[in-house]
Amino acid sequence: MMTNPHLKMQGLAKSYGTFVAVEDFSLDIAEGEFIAIMGPSGCGKTTTLRMLAGLETANRGEITLAGTRIDQLPVWERKTPLVWQSLALFPFMTVRENVEFGLKMHGVSRAERRRRADDWLERLGISDYADRNVARLSGGQRQRVALARSLVLEPKVLLLDEPLSALDAHMAIKMQGELKKLQRELGITFVYVTHSHSEAFSLADRVVIMNAGRVEQIGSPQDIFLRPRSKFVAQFVGGISLLEGKISGKKDDEWFLETRDGKVRLGHGCGLAEGETADLAEGETADLAVRADRISVTVGSGWGENEIACTLVSEEFAGAVVNLHLETASGRSLVAQLQQRDLEQLDASIGARVYASWHPDDGFLLESARTSGSEPRERAA
Numbered sequence: 001m002m003t004n005p006h007l008k009m010q011g012l013a014k015s016y017g018t019f020v021a022v023e024d025f026s027l028d029i030a031e032g033e034f035i036a037i038m039g040p041s042g043c044g045k046t047t048t049l050r051m052l053a054g055l056e057t058a059n060r061g062e063i064t065l066a067g068t069r070i071d072q073l074p075v076w077e078r079k080t081p082l083v084w085q086s087l088a089l090f091p092f093m094t095v096r097e098n099v100e101f102g103l104k105m106h107g108v109s110r111a112e113r114r115r116r117a118d119d120w121l122e123r124l125g126i127s128d129y130a131d132r133n134v135a136r137l138s139g140g141q142r143q144r145v146a147l148a149r150s151l152v153l154e155p156k157v158l159l160l161d162e163p164l165s166a167l168d169a170h171m172a173i174k175m176q177g178e179l180k181k182l183q184r185e186l187g188i189t190f191v192y193v194t195h196s197h198s199e200a201f202s203l204a205d206r207v208v209i210m211n212a213g214r215v216e217q218i219g220s221p222q223d224i225f226l227r228p229r230s231k232f233v234a235q236f237v238g239g240i241s242l243l244e245g246k247i248s249g250k251k252d253d254e255w256f257l258e259t260r261d262g263k264v265r266l267g268h269g270c271g272l273a274e275g276e277t278a279d280l281a282e283g284e285t286a287d288l289a290v291r292a293d294r295i296s297v298t299v300g301s302g303w304g305e306n307e308i309a310c311t312l313v314s315e316e317f318a319g320a321v322v323n324l325h326l327e328t329a330s331g332r333s334l335v336a337q338l339q340q341r342d343l344e345q346l347d348a349s350i351g352a353r354v355y356a357s358w359h360p361d362d363g364f365l366l367e368s369a370r371t372s373g374s375e376p377r378e379r380a381a
Contacts, residue, residue, distance in 0.1 A: 304357025
Protein backbone atom coordinates (compact mmCIF):
# COMPACT_ATOMS: atom_id res chain seq x y z
CA MET A 1 0.00 0.00 0.00
CA MET A 2 1.25 3.48 -0.91
CA THR A 3 2.38 5.53 2.12
CA ASN A 4 1.17 8.99 1.06
CA PRO A 5 -0.97 8.69 -2.07
CA HIS A 6 -1.67 11.89 -3.99
CA LEU A 7 -5.10 10.64 -5.07
CA LYS A 8 -6.91 8.00 -3.03
CA MET A 9 -10.15 6.21 -3.89
CA GLN A 10 -11.46 4.00 -1.12
CA GLY A 11 -14.42 1.62 -1.47
CA LEU A 12 -16.22 3.55 -4.21
CA ALA A 13 -19.57 2.12 -5.25
CA LYS A 14 -22.23 3.37 -7.64
CA SER A 15 -25.64 1.90 -8.37
CA TYR A 16 -28.58 3.01 -10.48
CA GLY A 17 -31.55 1.44 -8.75
CA THR A 18 -30.81 -2.29 -8.66
CA PHE A 19 -28.12 -1.97 -11.32
CA VAL A 20 -24.57 -2.04 -9.91
CA ALA A 21 -22.20 0.02 -12.04
CA VAL A 22 -19.13 0.09 -9.76
CA GLU A 23 -18.55 -2.03 -6.68
CA ASP A 24 -15.84 -1.56 -4.04
CA PHE A 25 -13.31 0.31 -6.21
CA SER A 26 -10.14 1.20 -4.28
CA LEU A 27 -6.92 2.64 -5.71
CA ASP A 28 -3.99 4.72 -4.41
CA ILE A 29 -2.25 6.91 -7.01
CA ALA A 30 1.10 8.67 -6.58
CA GLU A 31 1.68 12.26 -7.62
CA GLY A 32 2.72 12.42 -11.26
CA GLU A 33 1.64 8.84 -11.96
CA PHE A 34 -0.05 7.85 -15.22
CA ILE A 35 -2.91 5.42 -14.54
CA ALA A 36 -4.90 3.70 -17.31
CA ILE A 37 -8.26 2.06 -16.57
CA MET A 38 -9.31 -0.62 -19.04
CA GLY A 39 -12.10 -3.09 -19.52
CA PRO A 40 -14.90 -4.05 -21.90
CA SER A 41 -17.84 -1.75 -22.59
CA GLY A 42 -20.06 -1.46 -19.55
CA CYS A 43 -17.39 -2.54 -17.03
CA GLY A 44 -17.69 0.66 -14.97
CA LYS A 45 -14.50 2.46 -16.00
CA THR A 46 -16.19 5.64 -17.26
CA THR A 47 -18.51 5.72 -14.23
CA THR A 48 -15.41 5.60 -12.03
CA LEU A 49 -13.88 8.49 -13.97
CA ARG A 50 -17.11 10.50 -13.66
CA MET A 51 -17.14 9.97 -9.89
CA LEU A 52 -13.60 11.36 -9.78
CA ALA A 53 -14.67 14.37 -11.84
CA GLY A 54 -17.73 14.97 -9.67
CA LEU A 55 -20.21 14.27 -12.46
CA GLU A 56 -21.55 11.24 -10.58
CA THR A 57 -22.06 10.92 -6.84
CA ALA A 58 -20.80 7.72 -5.25
CA ASN A 59 -23.27 5.76 -3.13
CA ARG A 60 -20.39 4.71 -0.89
CA GLY A 61 -16.71 5.39 -0.50
CA GLU A 62 -14.36 8.36 -0.31
CA ILE A 63 -12.04 10.27 -2.64
CA THR A 64 -9.16 12.29 -1.25
CA LEU A 65 -6.75 14.52 -3.18
CA ALA A 66 -3.53 15.72 -1.55
CA GLY A 67 -4.95 14.72 1.82
CA THR A 68 -8.25 16.59 1.36
CA ARG A 69 -11.54 14.82 0.85
CA ILE A 70 -13.12 15.95 -2.44
CA ASP A 71 -15.99 13.56 -3.12
CA GLN A 72 -18.41 16.00 -1.47
CA LEU A 73 -17.12 19.03 -3.38
CA PRO A 74 -18.82 20.41 -6.52
CA VAL A 75 -17.16 19.84 -9.89
CA TRP A 76 -15.63 23.33 -10.15
CA GLU A 77 -13.81 23.05 -6.82
CA ARG A 78 -12.10 19.70 -7.39
CA LYS A 79 -9.31 20.67 -9.82
CA THR A 80 -9.84 17.41 -11.69
CA PRO A 81 -10.90 18.50 -15.22
CA LEU A 82 -12.08 15.88 -17.68
CA VAL A 83 -11.03 15.67 -21.34
CA TRP A 84 -14.07 14.13 -23.00
CA GLN A 85 -14.10 11.44 -25.66
CA SER A 86 -16.07 13.85 -27.88
CA LEU A 87 -13.73 16.71 -26.77
CA ALA A 88 -16.90 18.81 -26.12
CA LEU A 89 -15.47 21.99 -27.62
CA PHE A 90 -17.74 24.96 -28.30
CA PRO A 91 -18.10 25.08 -32.11
CA PHE A 92 -19.18 28.75 -32.12
CA MET A 93 -15.99 29.89 -30.35
CA THR A 94 -12.45 30.38 -31.53
CA VAL A 95 -9.58 28.26 -30.26
CA ARG A 96 -8.50 30.92 -27.76
CA GLU A 97 -12.06 31.45 -26.52
CA ASN A 98 -12.43 27.71 -25.89
CA VAL A 99 -9.22 27.63 -23.90
CA GLU A 100 -10.18 30.74 -21.91
CA PHE A 101 -13.68 29.52 -21.07
CA GLY A 102 -12.85 27.69 -17.82
CA LEU A 103 -10.78 30.62 -16.58
CA LYS A 104 -13.65 32.97 -17.33
CA MET A 105 -15.99 30.80 -15.26
CA HIS A 106 -13.49 31.04 -12.39
CA GLY A 107 -13.50 34.83 -12.53
CA VAL A 108 -9.98 35.27 -13.89
CA SER A 109 -9.38 38.72 -15.40
CA ARG A 110 -9.45 39.13 -19.16
CA ALA A 111 -5.77 40.01 -19.42
CA GLU A 112 -4.73 37.04 -17.29
CA ARG A 113 -7.00 34.71 -19.27
CA ARG A 114 -5.38 35.85 -22.49
CA ARG A 115 -1.86 35.42 -21.12
CA ARG A 116 -2.44 31.91 -19.76
CA ALA A 117 -4.39 30.75 -22.80
CA ASP A 118 -1.72 31.97 -25.23
CA ASP A 119 0.96 30.29 -23.12
CA TRP A 120 -0.74 26.90 -23.41
CA LEU A 121 -1.52 27.35 -27.10
CA GLU A 122 2.19 27.97 -27.63
CA ARG A 123 3.23 24.97 -25.52
CA LEU A 124 0.90 22.67 -27.45
CA GLY A 125 1.96 24.03 -30.84
CA ILE A 126 -1.39 25.53 -31.89
CA SER A 127 -0.82 29.25 -31.33
CA ASP A 128 -1.16 29.87 -35.08
CA TYR A 129 -4.79 28.76 -34.83
CA ALA A 130 -5.73 30.95 -31.83
CA ASP A 131 -8.29 33.03 -33.75
CA ARG A 132 -9.60 30.19 -35.89
CA ASN A 133 -12.98 28.60 -35.26
CA VAL A 134 -12.50 25.10 -33.79
CA ALA A 135 -14.82 23.63 -36.43
CA ARG A 136 -12.11 24.36 -39.02
CA LEU A 137 -9.43 22.33 -37.23
CA SER A 138 -8.25 18.78 -37.82
CA GLY A 139 -8.92 16.02 -35.28
CA GLY A 140 -5.41 16.24 -33.84
CA GLN A 141 -5.61 20.03 -33.55
CA ARG A 142 -8.96 19.85 -31.75
CA GLN A 143 -7.44 17.29 -29.40
CA ARG A 144 -4.73 19.79 -28.47
CA VAL A 145 -7.33 22.50 -27.89
CA ALA A 146 -9.23 20.21 -25.51
CA LEU A 147 -6.01 19.49 -23.62
CA ALA A 148 -5.11 23.19 -23.45
CA ARG A 149 -8.59 24.03 -22.12
CA SER A 150 -8.06 21.58 -19.24
CA LEU A 151 -4.38 22.27 -18.55
CA VAL A 152 -4.82 26.05 -18.45
CA LEU A 153 -6.70 25.50 -15.17
CA GLU A 154 -3.47 24.11 -13.66
CA PRO A 155 -5.14 20.94 -12.36
CA LYS A 156 -3.65 18.57 -9.83
CA VAL A 157 -5.17 15.63 -11.69
CA LEU A 158 -6.20 15.38 -15.35
CA LEU A 159 -8.91 12.89 -16.29
CA LEU A 160 -9.14 11.61 -19.85
CA ASP A 161 -12.04 9.57 -21.23
CA GLU A 162 -10.87 7.77 -24.40
CA PRO A 163 -9.53 11.05 -25.82
CA LEU A 164 -7.93 9.46 -28.90
CA SER A 165 -10.78 7.19 -30.00
CA ALA A 166 -12.01 9.58 -32.72
CA LEU A 167 -8.58 9.91 -34.36
CA ASP A 168 -7.28 7.78 -37.19
CA ALA A 169 -4.64 5.17 -36.32
CA HIS A 170 -1.65 7.26 -37.46
CA MET A 171 -2.76 10.38 -35.58
CA ALA A 172 -3.67 8.35 -32.48
CA ILE A 173 -0.14 6.91 -32.29
CA LYS A 174 1.37 10.36 -32.74
CA MET A 175 -0.84 11.80 -30.00
CA GLN A 176 0.10 8.95 -27.65
CA GLY A 177 3.71 10.09 -27.81
CA GLU A 178 2.76 13.72 -27.29
CA LEU A 179 0.51 12.91 -24.33
CA LYS A 180 3.22 10.91 -22.57
CA LYS A 181 5.83 13.59 -23.19
CA LEU A 182 3.47 16.28 -21.90
CA GLN A 183 2.58 14.29 -18.78
CA ARG A 184 6.23 13.72 -17.93
CA GLU A 185 7.14 17.38 -18.43
CA LEU A 186 4.24 18.67 -16.32
CA GLY A 187 4.36 16.02 -13.62
CA ILE A 188 0.54 16.04 -13.47
CA THR A 189 -1.29 12.90 -12.39
CA PHE A 190 -3.19 11.41 -15.34
CA VAL A 191 -6.14 9.02 -14.99
CA TYR A 192 -6.89 7.71 -18.46
CA VAL A 193 -9.81 5.52 -19.52
CA THR A 194 -9.38 3.56 -22.75
CA HIS A 195 -10.47 0.49 -24.69
CA SER A 196 -7.11 0.35 -26.45
CA HIS A 197 -4.50 -2.11 -25.22
CA SER A 198 -1.74 -0.30 -27.10
CA GLU A 199 -2.63 3.05 -25.49
CA ALA A 200 -2.77 1.64 -21.98
CA PHE A 201 0.41 -0.43 -22.23
CA SER A 202 2.48 2.25 -23.95
CA LEU A 203 1.35 5.23 -21.84
CA ALA A 204 0.59 4.06 -18.32
CA ASP A 205 2.80 3.46 -15.31
CA ARG A 206 0.08 1.14 -13.97
CA VAL A 207 -2.98 -0.41 -15.57
CA VAL A 208 -6.30 -1.18 -13.85
CA ILE A 209 -8.40 -3.93 -15.47
CA MET A 210 -12.10 -3.79 -14.61
CA ASN A 211 -14.88 -6.30 -15.22
CA ALA A 212 -18.54 -6.07 -14.23
CA GLY A 213 -17.93 -3.11 -11.94
CA ARG A 214 -15.02 -4.68 -10.04
CA VAL A 215 -11.26 -4.42 -10.25
CA GLU A 216 -9.79 -7.64 -11.65
CA GLN A 217 -6.12 -6.68 -11.53
CA ILE A 218 -3.83 -3.70 -10.96
CA GLY A 219 -0.21 -3.72 -12.05
CA SER A 220 2.44 -2.42 -14.40
CA PRO A 221 1.84 -3.02 -18.12
CA GLN A 222 4.47 -5.76 -17.94
CA ASP A 223 2.74 -7.45 -14.99
CA ILE A 224 -0.66 -7.36 -16.69
CA PHE A 225 0.71 -8.60 -20.00
CA LEU A 226 3.02 -11.31 -18.70
CA ARG A 227 1.18 -12.42 -15.54
CA PRO A 228 -2.60 -12.02 -15.78
CA ARG A 229 -4.21 -13.13 -12.52
CA SER A 230 -7.54 -14.42 -13.76
CA LYS A 231 -9.07 -16.10 -16.77
CA PHE A 232 -10.91 -12.88 -17.58
CA VAL A 233 -7.73 -10.77 -17.63
CA ALA A 234 -5.88 -13.40 -19.68
CA GLN A 235 -8.64 -13.44 -22.27
CA PHE A 236 -9.03 -9.65 -22.26
CA VAL A 237 -5.31 -9.03 -22.77
CA GLY A 238 -5.20 -11.69 -25.48
CA GLY A 239 -2.35 -13.69 -26.95
CA ILE A 240 -2.68 -16.34 -24.25
CA SER A 241 -3.75 -19.98 -24.53
CA LEU A 242 -5.63 -21.52 -21.60
CA LEU A 243 -5.74 -25.17 -20.61
CA GLU A 244 -8.08 -26.33 -17.87
CA GLY A 245 -7.36 -29.47 -15.92
CA LYS A 246 -6.81 -31.10 -12.56
CA ILE A 247 -3.61 -31.41 -10.57
CA SER A 248 -2.71 -35.06 -11.00
CA GLY A 249 0.37 -35.47 -8.85
CA LYS A 250 3.88 -34.42 -8.04
CA LYS A 251 7.25 -35.85 -8.99
CA ASP A 252 10.70 -34.46 -8.20
CA ASP A 253 9.24 -31.13 -6.99
CA GLU A 254 7.23 -30.73 -10.18
CA TRP A 255 3.46 -30.88 -10.52
CA PHE A 256 1.43 -32.27 -13.42
CA LEU A 257 -1.87 -31.06 -14.83
CA GLU A 258 -4.24 -33.59 -16.39
CA THR A 259 -6.12 -31.92 -19.27
CA ARG A 260 -8.59 -33.27 -21.80
CA ASP A 261 -5.71 -33.37 -24.27
CA GLY A 262 -3.21 -35.17 -22.06
CA LYS A 263 -0.92 -34.57 -19.11
CA VAL A 264 1.41 -31.54 -19.05
CA ARG A 265 4.25 -30.69 -16.69
CA LEU A 266 3.99 -27.42 -14.77
CA GLY A 267 7.66 -26.82 -14.04
CA HIS A 268 9.40 -25.60 -10.88
CA GLY A 269 7.21 -23.30 -8.83
CA CYS A 270 4.32 -24.03 -11.19
CA GLY A 271 5.12 -20.83 -13.04
CA LEU A 272 3.79 -18.61 -10.26
CA ALA A 273 5.10 -15.06 -9.96
CA GLU A 274 8.21 -14.45 -7.88
CA GLY A 275 7.51 -14.58 -4.16
CA GLU A 276 4.39 -16.74 -4.48
CA THR A 277 4.18 -20.34 -3.30
CA ALA A 278 2.84 -23.32 -5.16
CA ASP A 279 0.20 -24.39 -2.66
CA LEU A 280 -1.46 -27.08 -4.76
CA ALA A 281 -3.42 -30.19 -3.94
CA GLU A 282 -3.98 -33.31 -6.01
CA GLY A 283 -7.37 -33.24 -7.71
CA GLU A 284 -7.61 -29.44 -7.58
CA THR A 285 -8.99 -27.74 -10.69
CA ALA A 286 -6.61 -25.20 -12.23
CA ASP A 287 -6.19 -23.07 -15.35
CA LEU A 288 -2.80 -23.08 -17.05
CA ALA A 289 -1.88 -20.09 -19.23
CA VAL A 290 0.82 -20.03 -21.91
CA ARG A 291 1.72 -16.95 -23.93
CA ALA A 292 1.49 -17.29 -27.69
CA ASP A 293 5.14 -16.39 -28.22
CA ARG A 294 6.20 -19.25 -25.92
CA ILE A 295 4.48 -21.98 -27.93
CA SER A 296 6.43 -23.83 -30.63
CA VAL A 297 4.72 -25.53 -33.56
CA THR A 298 6.10 -28.48 -35.52
CA VAL A 299 4.72 -30.87 -38.14
CA GLY A 300 6.25 -33.85 -36.36
CA SER A 301 5.99 -35.01 -32.76
CA GLY A 302 8.77 -35.45 -30.22
CA TRP A 303 10.41 -32.05 -30.67
CA GLY A 304 9.38 -30.44 -27.40
CA GLU A 305 7.97 -30.90 -23.92
CA ASN A 306 4.28 -30.56 -23.07
CA GLU A 307 3.35 -31.54 -26.58
CA ILE A 308 -0.27 -31.52 -27.79
CA ALA A 309 -1.53 -32.61 -31.18
CA CYS A 310 -3.58 -29.92 -32.93
CA THR A 311 -5.18 -28.94 -36.21
CA LEU A 312 -4.01 -25.73 -37.89
CA VAL A 313 -7.25 -23.73 -38.22
CA SER A 314 -6.09 -20.35 -39.53
CA GLU A 315 -3.21 -17.91 -39.91
CA GLU A 316 -3.42 -14.28 -38.82
CA PHE A 317 -0.74 -12.01 -40.26
CA ALA A 318 0.30 -9.17 -37.94
CA GLY A 319 3.28 -7.49 -39.57
CA ALA A 320 6.53 -9.27 -38.76
CA VAL A 321 4.75 -12.05 -36.87
CA VAL A 322 1.99 -14.52 -37.66
CA ASN A 323 -0.54 -15.85 -35.17
CA LEU A 324 -1.41 -19.49 -35.76
CA HIS A 325 -4.83 -20.51 -34.46
CA LEU A 326 -4.85 -24.16 -33.47
CA GLU A 327 -7.51 -26.54 -32.22
CA THR A 328 -6.84 -29.56 -30.03
CA ALA A 329 -8.66 -32.88 -30.27
CA SER A 330 -10.96 -31.84 -27.42
CA GLY A 331 -11.86 -28.59 -29.19
CA ARG A 332 -9.61 -26.35 -27.09
CA SER A 333 -8.23 -23.27 -28.94
CA LEU A 334 -4.52 -22.47 -28.77
CA VAL A 335 -2.62 -19.56 -30.29
CA ALA A 336 1.05 -19.65 -31.27
CA GLN A 337 2.97 -16.61 -32.47
CA LEU A 338 5.70 -17.26 -35.02
CA GLN A 339 8.10 -15.13 -36.97
CA GLN A 340 7.38 -15.08 -40.69
CA ARG A 341 10.54 -17.06 -41.45
CA ASP A 342 9.54 -19.73 -38.91
CA LEU A 343 6.16 -20.08 -40.59
CA GLU A 344 7.85 -20.60 -43.95
CA GLN A 345 10.02 -23.34 -42.43
CA LEU A 346 6.98 -24.97 -40.83
CA ASP A 347 5.42 -25.47 -44.28
CA ALA A 348 1.98 -26.54 -43.01
CA SER A 349 -1.30 -25.79 -44.76
CA ILE A 350 -4.65 -24.98 -43.18
CA GLY A 351 -6.22 -28.18 -41.85
CA ALA A 352 -2.87 -29.89 -41.34
CA ARG A 353 -2.01 -31.86 -38.19
CA VAL A 354 0.67 -30.08 -36.17
CA TYR A 355 2.09 -30.27 -32.66
CA ALA A 356 2.13 -27.42 -30.15
CA SER A 357 4.70 -27.56 -27.34
CA TRP A 358 6.21 -25.32 -24.66
CA HIS A 359 8.76 -25.50 -21.89
CA PRO A 360 7.12 -26.26 -18.50
CA ASP A 361 8.52 -23.08 -16.95
CA ASP A 362 6.79 -20.98 -19.63
CA GLY A 363 3.33 -21.88 -18.33
CA PHE A 364 1.77 -20.25 -15.28
CA LEU A 365 -1.35 -20.89 -13.23
CA LEU A 366 -4.13 -18.34 -12.86
CA GLU A 367 -4.18 -17.95 -9.10
CA SER A 368 -7.61 -16.33 -8.69
CA ALA A 369 -9.35 -19.14 -10.54
CA ARG A 370 -7.54 -21.74 -8.41
CA THR A 371 -8.36 -20.12 -5.09
CA SER A 372 -11.97 -19.13 -5.73
CA GLY A 373 -13.08 -22.02 -7.89
CA SER A 374 -15.26 -19.67 -9.90
CA GLU A 375 -14.91 -17.60 -13.03
CA PRO A 376 -15.23 -13.78 -13.14
CA ARG A 377 -18.75 -12.47 -13.49
CA GLU A 378 -19.79 -11.71 -17.03
CA ARG A 379 -22.69 -9.38 -16.30
CA ALA A 380 -22.49 -5.81 -17.58
CA ALA A 381 -21.94 -2.93 -15.23
